Amino acid sequence: MKVDGVAWRSIAEDGPQAVRIVDQTRLPFAFATLRLEGCDEVAHAIGSMQVRGAPLIGVAAAYGLALAMRRDGGDAALAAAHAALLATRPTAVNLRWALGRLRALLQPLPPAERAEAAWREAGRIAEEDVAINRALGGHGAELIAAANARTGRPVQVLTHCNAGWIATVDYGTALSAVYQAHDAGVPVHVWVDETRPRNQGLLTAWELAAHGVPHTLIADNAGGHLMQRGAVDLVLVGADRVSRGGDVCNKIGTYLKALAAFDNGVPFYAAVPSPTIDWELRDALREIPIEERAADEVRVITGRDGDGRPAQVALAGAGTPVANPAFDVTPARLITGIVTERGVAQPAELVRLFAPPLVAAGGAGR
C-alpha cells in the first residue's frame, strides 16, 4: 500500500543477499527501513517485533532460512536455522508453516542448491501472501458493501490490533477488506482499538490515515460500550492461528470484543489467510501455546516527547508484578464467519472449504 503516495511492501528483497523491512518498532512516529543480511538478524527482527503480524513473520522467517543457506547449505545449518527461527514467537502458526514448507523443499536437495531454491521459495511465499490477502480482502469488502447497502449509512467497523498491510507483505487481512471497500467507494469508518500493551492500534491508525480511511482511535475498554449503543456494524480482526473448527487465536483482548459482539448481535469476522489455519489443531484453548511477553511491555511505554523525539516513560515501577499474555482464543461459537481467500465460511465450514488432507504427524508442508 502507499505511504506518502509511494507504494511499499513490508518486506522486499534487497539484492540477492538481503531483505529490507519496515521497522515497525519505530512506527507510527518514524517510517524507516532496515536491511537484514543474515538469519540472526531476521530472528532478532521477529522476536523484537520489528517485523510482526502472523503472515509477515512467516514470510520473514522463510527469507531468514534462505539467508542462512547462503552462508552454509549443510544439514546442520538447516536444522539450526529452522530451530532458531521457530523459537522466535510461539503462537502464530504461519512461522511453523513457512519454515516447514522450506525445510521439506530443501532437505532432499544437495546442500549447494539449497540457497537458491530457498530464496526462490521465500519469494513465492511472499507473492502468495499478496495474492491470498488481495483475494481475501475482496470477499471481506463484499461484507462491508452489503452492510452499507442494508443501512444506507457509512459502515462502522471495529478492529483490534493491526491486521493491516504491514502485518502482511501487502494489503493486510482485516484491513485488506477495509481498503478494498474504501477504494471501491463504499463509505466506511474504523473504530481502532489501541491494543495494549504494545499499542498496535497506533499502527492501524497510521495505516488508515496514510491511505485516507476515516477512523477513530479508542481505548480497548470502549468497544463494548460502542456496541451497546449501536455504533458498530461489524467487527473484523485478523488471526495468529485458527483451529480446524474455527477457534481463532488472535491478539489478547480479541475474545472480549467477540463476547460483546455476540451479546449485541453484531457480526464478528476473522480475516484468515489459509496458511494461518492449523489443520492439526482441534482444541485451541488447550493446545495453542500462548506467548508470555516481557513485563516491561506493560510497565514502560514509548511515545514522542514535546520535541517530537521518541521517548519512553515508566507507567509502573520495576517492583510492580506484571503478567503479559500476548494472545487469547475466541471460540468458534462466537464467530459469525471466517473470511478466507476462498470466500467467507462459517467456522464449522472451514474444513469443507479447504478440504485439507487428513492429518499425519510431520506431513509435508508442516
Next chain:
Amino acid sequence: MKVDGVAWRSIAEDGPQAVRIVDQTRLPFAFATLRLEGCDEVAHAIGSMQVRGAPLIGVAAAYGLALAMRRDGGDAALAAAHAALLATRPTAVNLRWALGRLRALLQPLPPAERAEAAWREAGRIAEEDVAINRALGGHGAELIAAANARTGRPVQVLTHCNAGWIATVDYGTALSAVYQAHDAGVPVHVWVDETRPRNQGLLTAWELAAHGVPHTLIADNAGGHLMQRGAVDLVLVGADRVSRGGDVCNKIGTYLKALAAFDNGVPFYAAVPSPTIDWELRDALREIPIEERAADEVRVITGRDGDGRPAQVALAGAGTPVANPAFDVTPARLITGIVTERGVAQPAELVRLFAPPLVAAGGAGR
C-alpha cells in the same frame, strides 16, 4: 488506610476553612496533598480528577458547597455553587446525591446559619462513607473467605479501575473487601486491570502494594484470557451509578469483564454503597449520561522518565481522531451480586434490601 505506616484519609478537614486532599493525578509516582480553600478549587479538583471515585467526589462536593457558604450564605450563592459542582462530572450519582442532601438541609435555614450547618453535614457524609464502606467490605470479605474455604487456594480476585480507599474517604468499596479479607488472614491475590485510558489500575496497584496485598498488573485485554484459563475466582468492581434493578454503570471496560465472567462461570460482584444507587433510574443504558472525556487522555500518557521525574509522551498525534467514553453499563443479568453495607443482594433484590421510598421528583435527599 496506611501509607508508609501512617493512616491517611483521601479527604480531611484542614481547620474550619479548608479541606486537604490527596492529589490523585500525582499518584502513583508521588504522594502529595493539596489544600482546597474554596468551592472553585474543589470543582476544579473534581473535574481534573485530583479527587476521583464516585463516593469521594460526593464527599468533596459537599465540602465544596460548605466552603461556598463560608463566603456567601445567600440563595444565589447556594444555587450557583450547587450548579457549578454538579456540572463537574455527569455520570456518578453520588455527586448529585450529596449536593441534593446539602441543599435540602440548607434551603430552610437563614443564610447566616448555612455555612456551619453545611460544614457539619459534609463531615457527617464523610463519616457515613467510612462506616458504609467498612460494613460493605466486611460482607465482601465473606465472599472472599468463602471462596478460599471452597478451594483451599489463595483467592484470585480481578478488579477494574480503582475502587480503593482513595476513591472513597477510607477503606474503598471493592478493595475494602480485599483489605478486610487480607487483614483477616485470608490469602488473596488481585489481578489489577490497567484501566486505560487514565490507568487508574496503577492507583490500585499502588494501594495494594502500600497495604501489602499480593497483586499483578495486567493490560485490560488480558482478563478474558485469564478467566478462560481458570485463573480468576471472582470479579469485584466498584460503581459510579446503579439502577433500581441493579444495572451497574462503572468505568469503561467493566461490561467486557462482566461478559467474560458470565461466559466462564466466574462470579461477578459490584461493591456499591447505597448512595451510589439511583432509585429513580430504571433503564440505565438509556438514562445515564456517559461522560465523554478529552481526546488527549487517550493520545497522551504520563509516566516517569529515566530520572524518575513525571513526564508525558504522546502516543498518537493531535491529528488522530479519538473517542473517549468514560463509563459503560453492565446489565443486571450479568451480575452475580451487589455488595452493599446491608449485605450482598442479587440485583433484583436491591429494592427489597433498602425499601427506598417511592420516587417523587425533587424529593428530600436527592
